[in-house]
Structures are given as structure tokens and as C-alpha cells.
Amino acid sequence: MANLTRFGISIDSRLLSQFDEMIDQKGYVNRSEAIRDLIRAALVEKEWADDNQQTVATVTLVYDHHTRDLSDKLTEHQHSHHEEIVSTLHVHLDHHHCLEVVVIKGAANRVKRIADELIGTKGVKHGKLVATTTGQNLL
Amino acid sequence: MANLTRFGISIDSRLLSQFDEMIDQKGYVNRSEAIRDLIRAALVEKEWADDNQQTVATVTLVYDHHTRDLSDKLTEHQHSHHEEIVSTLHVHLDHHHCLEVVVIKGAANRVKRIADELIGTKGVKHGKLVATTTGQNLL
Amino acid sequence: MANLTRFGISIDSRLLSQFDEMIDQKGYVNRSEAIRDLIRAALVEKEWADDNQQTVATVTLVYDHHTRDLSDKLTEHQHSHHEEIVSTLHVHLDHHHCLEVVVIKGAANRVKRIADELIGTKGVKHGKLVATTTGQNLL
Amino acid sequence: MANLTRFGISIDSRLLSQFDEMIDQKGYVNRSEAIRDLIRAALVEKEWADDNQQTVATVTLVYDHHTRDLSDKLTEHQHSHHEEIVSTLHVHLDHHHCLEVVVIKGAANRVKRIADELIGTKGVKHGKLVATTTGQNLL
Numbered sequence: 001m002a003n004l005t006r007f008g009i010s011i012d013s014r015l016l017s018q019f020d021e022m023i024d025q026k027g028y029v030n031r032s033e034a035i036r037d038l039i040r041a042a043l044v045e046k047e048w049a050d051d052n053q054q055t056v057a058t059v060t061l062v063y064d065h066h067t068r069d070l071s072d073k074l075t076e077h078q079h080s081h082h083e084e085i086v087s088t089l090h091v092h093l094d095h096h097h098c099l100e101v102v103v104i105k106g107a108a109n110r111v112k113r114i115a116d117e118l119i120g121t122k123g124v125k126h127g128k129l130v131a132t133t134t135g136q137n138l139l
Numbered sequence: 140m141a142n143l144t145r146f147g148i149s150i151d152s153r154l155l156s157q158f159d160e161m162i163d164q165k166g167y168v169n170r171s172e173a174i175r176d177l178i179r180a181a182l183v184e185k186e187w188a189d190d191n192q193q194t195v196a197t198v199t200l201v202y203d204h205h206t207r208d209l210s211d212k213l214t215e216h217q218h219s220h221h222e223e224i225v226s227t228l229h230v231h232l233d234h235h236h237c238l239e240v241v242v243i244k245g246a247a248n249r250v251k252r253i254a255d256e257l258i259g260t261k262g263v264k265h266g267k268l269v270a271t272t273t274g275q276n277l278l
Numbered sequence: 279m280a281n282l283t284r285f286g287i288s289i290d291s292r293l294l295s296q297f298d299e300m301i302d303q304k305g306y307v308n309r310s311e312a313i314r315d316l317i318r319a320a321l322v323e324k325e326w327a328d329d330n331q332q333t334v335a336t337v338t339l340v341y342d343h344h345t346r347d348l349s350d351k352l353t354e355h356q357h358s359h360h361e362e363i364v365s366t367l368h369v370h371l372d373h374h375h376c377l378e379v380v381v382i383k384g385a386a387n388r389v390k391r392i393a394d395e396l397i398g399t400k401g402v403k404h405g406k407l408v409a410t411t412t413g414q415n416l417l
Numbered sequence: 418m419a420n421l422t423r424f425g426i427s428i429d430s431r432l433l434s435q436f437d438e439m440i441d442q443k444g445y446v447n448r449s450e451a452i453r454d455l456i457r458a459a460l461v462e463k464e465w466a467d468d469n470q471q472t473v474a475t476v477t478l479v480y481d482h483h484t485r486d487l488s489d490k491l492t493e494h495q496h497s498h499h500e501e502i503v504s505t506l507h508v509h510l511d512h513h514h515c516l517e518v519v520v521i522k523g524a525a526n527r528v529k530r531i532a533d534e535l536i537g538t539k540g541v542k543h544g545k546l547v548a549t550t551t552g553q554n555l556l
Contacts, residue, residue, distance in 0.1 A: 003291045003292065004290060005289055005291040006288045007287065007289075008284050008286045008287075009287065009309060009310040011282065011283055011284075011310065013281045015314065015318070015321075018321055022324055025255075026255045026256075026258075029261050032288050032289065033261050037258070038317070039293065039297050039313075039316070040293070042297075043293075058197065060197045089240060089242070091225055091226050093273055093274060096274070097273065101228060101240045103228070103230050103238060103240065105232075116164075119165075120176070122167075125272070126179055126274070127176075128269045130197075132199050132238065133201055133264070135202070135232060135233075135235070136236065142431065143429060143430070145426070145427045145428075146428075148425075148426065148449040148453075149421050149423045150423075150424075158459075161460060170426060174452055174456075175428055178455070181436075185439060276435065304533040304537045305534045311537075315541075322543050334516060336477045336518050336547075338549050342552065364508050366506075367505075367518060367520070369503050369520050375552035377473060377520060377549070381506070397454070398443045398450075398454070400445075403457055404458065404549050404550050405454075406547045406548075410477050411542070412514065413479045413543070416479075
């Protein structure tokens with residue numbers, strides 16, 4: 001059950017009007033929501049500085065599935081970390097290219113290691129980790 | 140069919156040994172692969188500076204599915220951009236929290252707009268865009 | 279003369295207590311100041327997306343001053359952009375290494391070009407651009 | 418004395434031609450130099466993951482010098498860390514705004530703390546840390 005608090009912030013009115021314009025462009029419904037998002041993003045960044053913090057991440061990979069043994073190697077990597085790897089989405093971009101998104105859950109340092117391994121697999125053209133959150137600390 | 144070129148680079152041997160140590164930790168099979176990855180990452184970054192470039196991105200969202208109307212709103216957003224939104228993966232993190240990864244394909248500026256809209260939806264706790272590539276320019 | 283506005287935001291109390299802990303660690307005197315900083319950081323990021331926006335940046339360079347012709351080349355680059363390059367700080371890190379910080383003022387795309395040129399100069403070991411602001415739009 | 422090694426890398430010729438185009442735009446004199454820069458940037462990033470590593474950083478601050486007590490507070494902060502703070506460059510941006518670049522040397526976690534303190538000082542409009550290197554490990 002949500003337990004809401006309300007507090008006031010003071011701000012220069014011209015700074016506020018620029019902020020209002022930006023959040024309107026981004027489609028936010030109100031200032032509270034936009035400010036909560038800024039706060040949560042700062043907290044998630046801090047979470048990842050702690051190696052042992054339980055976290056969630058996604059790894060986005062783009063590769064050519066004609067590369068010899070690549071799909072097999074990626075599948076093998078993922079199975080050898082089946083306790084951390086939750087799920088995978090596969091998209092066929094064109095005749096050659098696949099995009100794969102792998103969801104990983106576990107301690108921050110372990111998640112980074114698995115991401116490095118996937119991104120470093122020979123034949124992966126581009127790979128990137130998104131450090132997100134289990135959400136449990138971000139009410 | 141790949142059309143391989145080979146060229147030499149000169150480098151201080153101590154710098155090289157540090158690089159070798161780093162790529163070994165990251166699981167790369169050889170230097171060529173690690174250097175190609177650095178090159179491709181730099182090129183993908185440049186691709187996204189051009190607003191009209193055809194690109195691919197993933198947006199990772201974490202939210203509490205008990206938030207009123209949130210799932211409906213996210214679904215609605217996604218359908219209103221069905222030409223760009225390719226596919227979505229949904230993971231149940233715990234009793235409350237969902238992680239959703241949305242794959243978006245289109246012109247860079249359009250993809251950024253759709254990502255802003257999804258991340259800005261009231262109730263989304265954390266959202267992040269990964270700018271990747273169709274792979275077609277990255278042989 | 280500052281023209282202050284005050285508005286209220288509502289937030290879950292547990293999220294707020296995490297935020298309070300973080301800003302206390304970072305040494306902020308109060309929430310308003312911390313939130314204004316988050317807002318201004320988001321606005322500065324947006325400023326730099328507009329190529330023609332008047333901006334300010336710093337470029338940090340580390341190099342070995344024994345590298346042949348390097349100091350001369352960096353000085354020459356800086357003089358050829360004397361309209362944009364405002365000032366330079368030079369620090370002697372050790373017998374070999376120098377750190378140089380160059381302050382650049384001008385249109386965003388022009389500033390990025392000059393920064394690329396400085397960072398790409400043969401012999402520069404590490405270089406990084408900080409995109410900041412003239413402050414004029416950030417009351 | 419430099420101790421150069423030479424090694425070959427193999428790469429798809431179309432990927433190479435894109436790389437050549439990019440490094441030409443950035444003003445690199447040759448591929449070796451551009452690749453060494455990519456390698457050094459990756460190594461510097463890794464250096465900063467180790468809290469105890471000796472590092473160098475710059476902090477860029479923009480503020481209005483009319484803000485009450487702000488200059489005094491910034492000076493005081495800097496003096497209380499005089500062992501780590503090496504030097505400061507001050508630029509007068511306009512009638513109101515100052516840009517200050519502070520060079521900090523020390524253990525990575527200590528440098529981050531000092532940077533947070535400076536950036537969090539009431540009245541600082543924008544602040545950013547650049548994590549660079551003493552250069553000693555980057556031949």
C-alpha cells in the first residue's frame with residue numbers, strides 16, 4: 001500500500017518553465033511524476049555501484065546468425081548461467097541479422113561478468129548492458 | 140561473403156599487455172575481435188547522431204503492474220506505434236514488479252520519441268534506452 | 279533578481295527516505311537544491327542535442343610532453359580556434375605526464391569538432407569532453 | 418623509452434572503410450593512433466572501477482558568483498582537500514556566471530567524494546566529473 005508524503009520545493013520560475021516544457025515534450029502527466037523519475041534514476045545508478053546488490057539487467061546483442069557456431073555459443077553461455085539468466089527475446093532484423101535481449105538477475109558484479117561474456121562472444125557486432133533494478137527498493 | 144583485409148598497428152608493448160589482460164578477463168578469443176568491437180561501438184554511437192538514420196533500439200522498463208491502468212496504457216502506446224515497435228518481452232520479477240523490453244526499429248529521432256513516451260508513462264519506475272544498430276552498416 | 283516559485287510534489291515516503299539518504303551522502307543542504315540539480319542536469323543534456331545552441335565545454339587531455347611536437351601541435355590547434363577557446367589550465371602530473379583542461383565556448387556542433395580535433399591529436403593518451411552550459415538559460 | 422610492438426588485425430574491408438571515414442573526420446593521422454585511443458579509453462574506464470586506484474579527475478562547475486557565500490564555500494571545500502586538489506582554473510563567462518575547473522588527484526573513491534561535495538554545493542548550477550588517468554599505466 002502506497003504511503004504518500006508531500007513536500008514543497010522552491011525553484012526559480014524561469015527554470016521551472018523550462019522544466020515544464022521539457023516534461024511536456026516527454027509526455028509526463030505532471031511534475032511529481034517527472035521528478036520521481038529523476039530521483040529513481042539517480043538511485044538506480046547508486047545501486048549498481050555496490051557489487052553485491054541484487055539487481056536486474058538487460059543485455060542487447062546484434063549479430064549475424066550466419067557466423068559459424070555463434071548461435072550455439074550464445075545458447076551455451078546462457079545455459080551455463082541459467083540461474084541468473086531469466087529469459088531471452090529474439091528478433092529477426094533481416095536475412096542476416098538477429099537482435100537478442102537477455103534478461104539477467106543477480107548480484108551486480110556477477111551480472112556484469114555474464115554481460116561481458118555475452119558481448120565478447122566472437123561474431124557479436126554490438127552489445128550493450130542496461131543496468132536497471134528489481135524495483136523492490138524503488139517504491 | 141566476408142571480404143577480409145589485414146593491416147598492422149604499432150603499439151607500446153606495455154599498453155598491449157594491459158589490453159591483453161583486459162580482453163582476456165572479458166572473454167575475447169583474440170585481439171582482432173576485441174578491436175573490431177571497439178570500432179563497431181564507436182560507429183554505432185556516430186549512427187545515432189544522425190536523426191534520420193535507420194536504427195534499432197531496445198527500451199527496458201520496470202514497473203509495478205498494480206499501478207492503475209499502467210499495463211493498459213503501455214499496451215496502447217505500443218499499439219499506436221505498431222509500425223516501429225517490433226516485439227516485446229515481459230518478465231515477472233516478483234509479485235509486484237514487471238520488467239518489459241520493447242524492441243523499436245525506425246529513424247533515430249522517431250525511436251527516441253517513442254522511448255521517451257514509454258519511459259515517461261505514469262507509474263514506470265525505471266526506463267532506459269539502448270541505442271543499437273540494424274547491423275547492416277557494420278559488416 | 280531571483281523570482282522564486284514554490285510547488286508541492288507527492289512521493290512515496292520510502293522512496294523519499296532513500297533520496298534523503300543519498301543527498302545527505304552527497305552533501306546537499308536540502309531537497310530543493312538536490313532536485314534543482316537533477317532538473318538542471320536534464321536541461322543541459324537537452325541543450326546539447328541542439329547543434330546551434332550556444333554552449334560551454336571543457337576538454338580534459340592527458341599526454342606525455344616528451345612526445346615529439348605534441349605541445350606545439352596542441353598550442354597550434356588552440357590558437358587556430360582562439361575565438362572559441364577561452365582559456366587553458368596546465369598541470370604537471372609527473373616527470374612525463376601533463377594534464378590540460380581547455381575551456382571552449384560556441385555553438386554545440388562547433389565545440390564538438392574542436393574537442394574531437396584536440397582529443398585526436400597524435401600522442402594524447404586520454405581525452406574527454408564535458409558538455410556544460412553558459413548558465414544563462416539555467417536560472 | 419618506448420618499446421613498440423607491431424601486430425596485425427583482420428577486419429571486413431567495408432567496416433574498415435567506415436572506420437577510416439570516421440577517424441578522418443576526427444582528424445586522426447593514422448589507424449594505429451585511433452585504435453590506441455580506443456584501447457586507452459577502455460583501460461581508463463576499467464581503472465576507475467577500482468576504488469583504491471590512484472587516479473586524476475577534473476570537475477567542471479558552472480555557478481553564479483552573486484549567490485551568497487558560494488565562492489567562499491567552494492574555496493573552503495577546496496582548501497580542506499588541498500592534498501588532493503591540485504589546481505583550479507576560473508573563467509568569467511558573463512556578468513553573472515563563472516566556470517571553474519578543479520583538478521583532483523588521489524584514490525578513485527576519495528576523488529568521487531570530493532567531486533560530489535563540490536557539485537552538491539548550494540548554488541552550483543551544473544557540475545560534472547571527468548574520470549581520467551595519471552597516464553602512468555597508459556604507455
